[in-house]
Amino acid sequence: MKNSTSKVIVITSGKGGVGKTTTSAAISAGLASMGYRTAVIDFDIGLRNLDLIMGCERRVVYDFVNVINGDANLSQALIKDKRIENLFILPASQTRDKDALSKEGVGKIIEELKKEFDYIVCDSPAGIEKGAMMALYYADEAIVVTNPEVSSVRDSDRILGVLASKSKRAEDKETPIREHLLLTRYSEARVKRGEMLSVEDVLEILSVPLLGVIPESPAVLTSSNRGVPVTLDTQSDARLAYEQAVRRLLGEKIPFDSSAKNWTKKIWDKLALFRSPA
Amino acid sequence: MKIINFLRFLTQKRTPASVAKERLQIIVSHESNRKSGTDIIKQLQTELIEVISKYIKVDQDQIKVQLERSGDYSVLELNVTLPEGAALTREKEKTSF
Numbered sequence: 195m196k197n198s199t200s201k202v203i204v205i206t207s208g209k210g211g212v213g214k215t216t217t218s219a220a221i222s223a224g225l226a227s228m229g230y231r232t233a234v235i236d237f238d239i240g241l242r243n244l245d246l247i248m249g250c251e252r253r254v255v256y257d258f259v260n261v262i263n264g265d266a267n268l269s270q271a272l273i274k275d276k277r278i279e280n281l282f283i284l285p286a287s288q289t290r291d292k293d294a295l296s297k298e299g300v301g302k303i304i305e306e307l308k309k310e311f312d313y314i315v316c317d318s319p320a321g322i323e324k325g326a327m328m329a330l331y332y333a334d335e336a337i338v339v340t341n342p343e344v345s346s347v348r349d350s351d352r353i354l355g356v357l358a359s360k361s362k363r364a365e366d367k368e369t370p371i372r373e374h375l376l377l378t379r380y381s382e383a384r385v386k387r388g389e390m391l392s393v394e395d396v397l398e399i400l401s402v403p404l405l406g407v408i409p410e411s412p413a414v415l416t417s418s419n420r421g422v423p424v425t426l427d428t429q430s431d432a433r434l435a436y437e438q439a440v441r442r443l444l445g446e447k448i449p450f451d452s453s454a455k456n457w458t459k460k461i462w463d464k465l466a467l468f469r470s471p472a
Numbered sequence: 473m474k475i476i477n478f479l480r481f482l483t484q485k486r487t488p489a490s491v492a493k494e495r496l497q498i499i500v501s502h503e504s505n506r507k508s509g510t511d512i513i514k515q516l517q518t519e520l521i522e523v524i525s526k527y528i529k530v531d532q533d534q535i536k537v538q539l540e541r542s543g544d545y546s547v548l549e550l551n552v553t554l555p556e557g558a559a560l561t562r563e564k565e566k567t568s569f
Contacts, residue, residue, distance in 0.1 A: 343492075344492050344495065344496055347496050347500070348496065348499060348500060351500045385489065387487075388487025388488060388489045388490065389487070389488050389489060390488075390489055391489050391492050391493060391496075392489065395489065395492075395493045398493075398497075399493070399496050399497060399500050400500075
């Protein structure tokens with residue numbers, strides 16, 4: 195049974211290839227393993243991939259568009275995850291009809307899912323076309339996935355503008371969507387060498403509260419190769435970072451960066467306490 | 473010449489990351505509609521009308537608020553056309569503008 199008021203979370207970015215689907219899989223599996231009933235929807239009509247990342251591609255019978263068109267009901271289309279309780283996947287269709295998604299159709303499905311689930315995670319396609327608009331329209335919260343790289347940061351800024359003006363909450367003049375920034379493919383070493391935008395740089399440009407920093411990690415490819423969400427795979431730096439992001443999403447206060455600091459930095463921080471003039 | 477280049481390198485300190493940040497700061501503040509967007513201008517306009525009409529009788533269309541961007545700065549322009557012989561209606565309370 196669901197145990198709280200339902201929340202709709204969109205995973206979006208504007209730019210493609212930054213890690214939206216990886217994040218959707220990791221966050222939804224993380225929420226489910228903490229006991230929340232979670233459904234994750236693939237909004238990338240025509241180019242479905244969430245099923246592959248979640249490892250259930252051979253169990254797809256009906257899809258999102260089938261349910262919208264009334265060819266199947268939700269319980270027929272939802273795929274129950276075999277590894278953990280509480281996790282369900284609604285795959286996208288492979289047909290190329292991008293107009294298959296309508297505000298009314300999507301709204302009806304989300305309302306129906308809200309009766310059963312604590313969290314409804316919407317995996318947005320790239321771009322700002324129909325699919326992306328539909329994925330964010332009903333959102334209560336948004337996780338903006340960004341790489342520390344110029345085009346990704348600019349696109350994130352664009353999508354933040356869309357969230358603030360084109361969502362249902364914006365149209366109805368309700369409390370705005372709660373925005374979170376998730377920085378992915380981050381390399382501490384390259385930041386130190388001055389080759390990559392730092393967390394602070396990106397936060398300064400986008401000014402959105404930080405949900406987490408996922409390091410560039412070989413574990414992400416390994417997990418996707420095997421069709422296992424990062425948060426359900428063997429322990430890794432990426433898994434730890436995603437788990438912390440999930441706990442922050444649930445309201446826990448977890449300090450950033452403590453694991454990234456090496457022991458010399460920690461000692462310097464301690465010394466800094468004694469050095470402070472005030 | 474090599475020494476000069478080296479000195480220049482030492483003094484400039486422009487890493488690829490800082491170049492990226494500078495470039496982004498310029499385009500993002502110019503493209504972004506969320507922080508200085510039309511919604512905020514509209515809201516500012518209605519609030520200004522409320523405040524001004526507390527003191528002076530003016531019509532709504534006599535107050536114009538515009539945000540213009542040129543180069544790397546923005547100009548917020550406020551135009552209030554006062555009717556002839558406009559009187560401050562709450563002079564006793566506050567007259568300084």
